[in-house]
């Protein structure tokens with residue numbers, strides 16, 4: 689198991705504009721979290737629209753409210769290895785303003 693400095697919550701947008709892209713992102717995020725042994729330290733939550741639809745798919749990592757947009761699988765790997773494991777947000781992939789809202793999807 690990999691040890692990280694701080695437990696993290698990944699809020700992946702499942703709103704209408706992000707939903708299709710988020711499916712692939714979710715699978716990759718879950719795969720990498722499992723593969724890197726982070727399952728007990730990283731929680732993945734699906735949210736409603738985060739108000740950044742033009743930048744989707746969108747992922748907000750907390751603590752810190754770091755919001756990433758236009759995600760692809762390469763970006764997810766970078767976020768897992770650099771942000772979740774080493775605690776350093778991937779600045780080049782951050783959106784300039786954090787997500788406007790984080791509201792969990794009811795399941």
Ligand code: FES
Nearest residue numbers: 703706737740741
């Ligand atoms: S649908 Fe994802 S930010 Fe709006």
